[in-house]
Amino acid sequence: MSRSDSKRAVPPVSSVVMRAAQAVVPSLTVVVVLLAAWQGAVSLFAPSEFLVPAPLAVVHAMIQSRHALLAAAWMTGSSAVLGFLMAAVIGVTLGSMLAASKFLMRGLYPIATLLQMVPLVAIAPLLVVWCGYGARTSIASAVIVSVFPVLAATLDGMRSTDLGLVELFAVNRASRLQRWWKLELPWAIPSIVTGLRIAAGLSVIGAIVGEFVGAFAGDQSPVGILIVSAIRENRTDLVFAAVSVAALVGFALFGVVSLVGWILLRRWHASAG
Amino acid sequence: MLQRIEISQVGRVYDDGFVALAGASFDIRAGSMTVLVGPSGCGKTTLLRLIGGLDHPTSGRVIFHGAAGALQQPRTAFAFQEARLLPWRTVLDNVALPLELAGVAPAERIERATAMLTRVGLGGATRKLPGQLSGGMRMRASIARALVTAPQLLLLDEPFGAVDEISRHALDDLLRSLWAELAMTVVMVTHSIVEATYVAEQVVVMAPAPGRIVAQFTPSFAHHSPLLRATPEFAAVNAEVLRSLGEAMVGAQR
Ligand SMILES: Nc1ncnc2c1ncn2[C@@H]1O[C@H](COP(=O)(O)OP(=O)(O)OP(=O)(O)O)[C@@H](O)[C@H]1O
Numbered sequence: 001m002s003r004s005d006s007k008r009a010v011p012p013v014s015s016v017v018m019r020a021a022q023a024v025v026p027s028l029t030v031v032v033v034l035l036a037a038w039q040g041a042v043s044l045f046a047p048s049e050f051l052v053p054a055p056l057a058v059v060h061a062m063i064q065s066r067h068a069l070l071a072a073a074w075m076t077g078s079s080a081v082l083g084f085l086m087a088a089v090i091g092v093t094l095g096s097m098l099a100a101s102k103f104l105m106r107g108l109y110p111i112a113t114l115l116q117m118v119p120l121v122a123i124a125p126l127l128v129v130w131c132g133y134g135a136r137t138s139i140a141s142a143v144i145v146s147v148f149p150v151l152a153a154t155l156d157g158m159r160s161t162d163l164g165l166v167e168l169f170a171v172n173r174a175s176r177l178q179r180w181w182k183l184e185l186p187w188a189i190p191s192i193v194t195g196l197r198i199a200a201g202l203s204v205i206g207a208i209v210g211e212f213v214g215a216f217a218g219d220q221s222p223v224g225i226l227i228v229s230a231i232r233e234n235r236t237d238l239v240f241a242a243v244s245v246a247a248l249v250g251f252a253l254f255g256v257v258s259l260v261g262w263i264l265l266r267r268w269h270a271s272a273g
Numbered sequence: 274m275l276q277r278i279e280i281s282q283v284g285r286v287y288d289d290g291f292v293a294l295a296g297a298s299f300d301i302r303a304g305s306m307t308v309l310v311g312p313s314g315c316g317k318t319t320l321l322r323l324i325g326g327l328d329h330p331t332s333g334r335v336i337f338h339g340a341a342g343a344l345q346q347p348r349t350a351f352a353f354q355e356a357r358l359l360p361w362r363t364v365l366d367n368v369a370l371p372l373e374l375a376g377v378a379p380a381e382r383i384e385r386a387t388a389m390l391t392r393v394g395l396g397g398a399t400r401k402l403p404g405q406l407s408g409g410m411r412m413r414a415s416i417a418r419a420l421v422t423a424p425q426l427l428l429l430d431e432p433f434g435a436v437d438e439i440s441r442h443a444l445d446d447l448l449r450s451l452w453a454e455l456a457m458t459v460v461m462v463t464h465s466i467v468e469a470t471y472v473a474e475q476v477v478v479m480a481p482a483p484g485r486i487v488a489q490f491t492p493s494f495a496h497h498s499p500l501l502r503a504t505p506e507f508a509a510v511n512a513e514v515l516r517s518l519g520e521a522m523v524g525a526q527r
């Protein structure tokens with residue numbers, strides 16, 4: 001008993017915080033050093049503001065345009081989140097269907113793989129034709145880029161289900177739906193979480209590409225429009241600021257997905273031994 | 274009521290033409306404890322799956338006799354060589370799984386699973402995850418899961434093959450007492466001759482290439498206690514089983 005007692009059911013939160021800190025501190029240090037070097041180089045060589053703005057100039061632009069940037073982050077972020085959620089549902093559903101049927105898999109998976117090779121920027125203008133100008137195009141664009149990693153991860157995860165456990169369910173006369181819900185889906189969770197993490201970052205990129213082609217400038221503009229109009233106005237500092245905001249949105253989404261994944265996977269980690 | 278299971282000229286040829294089992298015949302009395310023993314590849318798992326209805330014979334039949342003629346496959350449970358627990362479920366939820374799949378209400382299945390876990394000596398580990406158990410504890414959970422549906426026929430495929438010898442003896446004793454208590458028919462596959470001699474009422478010895486039955490024994494000891502394994506009468510029966518296995522192997526090599 002003592003042997004199994006010494007293994008903990010769930011990693012304690014304090015050790016998780018410690019590990020997170022250990023993971024973050026080195027990269028944070030690198031970022032700070034790089035920013036300092038960049039600032040130093042700009043003051044030393046004094047290139048035109050239009051080519052490379054100094055980090056402090058970017059920070060200045062951020063503060064100055066904070067309302068526009070916040071609104072842009074909100075608009076782009078919600079398109080990305082909506083697109084991500086739809087991609088998650090579609091990806092897991094399609095992945096489950098392909099995993100359940102050899103026929104569907106042989107028929108659809110190669111096509112899905114091919115579609116995935118089509119560059120998003122090439123079909124983005126078409127999305128405008130289909131979805132019109134506005135958020136719908138950027139949501140659709142976010143869905144398109146992020147659905148495949150989820151689909152592939154779901155399919156792979158489910159296809160790797162332990163055959164002994166499949167037999168166990170067969171012996172107990174489980175229905176196909178029971179087998180999916182109680183065995184294949186939980187079995188695939190680690191793989192699906194990996195797919196979702198990739199999709200989280202891609203969905204922000206997808207949303208911005210959609211905005212490049214299909215959004216309009218109004219009182220409030222999304223990040224994609226902000227970047228395009230800042231370039232037209234030679235406001236490179238604002239471009240950098242908008243790009244940073246987009247990166248932050250992507251990072252936040254990635255973080256939330258990772259956290260949810262970690263919570264879902266705690267049981268798996270505890271059982272790995 | 275099930276009275277006996279008749280294995281009648283049962284053969285199984287796999288799709289690749291391999292004869293895994295060539296006409297096996299023997300009877301299993303309802304409520305008895307039968308052990309299949311034999312070298313690897315002699316068709317023990319094949320035969321067990323045929324008895325359990327997981328697979329169908331290519332020749333012969335498995336007949337379940339009742340008082341008034343043949344019956345359907347009785348309520349059957351399996352336990353495998355590996356525990357096959359779902360790693361994300363607690364021990365309790367793993368054991369309750371067959372009831373859950375059968376649509377038993379939550380309160381009842383928790384009660385029944387808890388009772389069975391207590392019976393196999395895991396009353397204190399119901400909330401643990403499989404990864405937190407020792408190999409022997411996992412096998413106990415697997416047995417509890419097989420028994421929770423109150424099966425009439427329990428089929429065990431080398432259930433304790435991966436456990437150390439001391440735990441294995443304890444599990445053999447547990448199995449015998451559960452069998453005595455729950456009035457079910459048990460068919461178990463093992464590699465261990467000592468286990469077969471100790472546990473069984475009927476030992477069926479099998480040989481490979483092609484898979485067949487070469488001998489049957491009905492060990493019966495006056496006192497069945499753990500120390501039986503150390504007695505000369507046990508050693509004598511054990512030697513008999515061993516000899517028949519040895520002869521079968523020599524025969525197979527020719
Ligand atoms: N699906 C299959 N297709 C073809 N051959 C098979 C199949 N399943 C089993 N066999 C063969 O049939 C023979 C008997 O297999 P079986 O699993 O019944 O043996 P076993 O007595 O249980 O062996 P072990 O003690 O190693 O578990 C083996 O030689 C095996 O290779």
Ligand SMILES: [Mg+2]
Pocket residue numbers: 317318319430
């Ligand atoms: Mg076997």
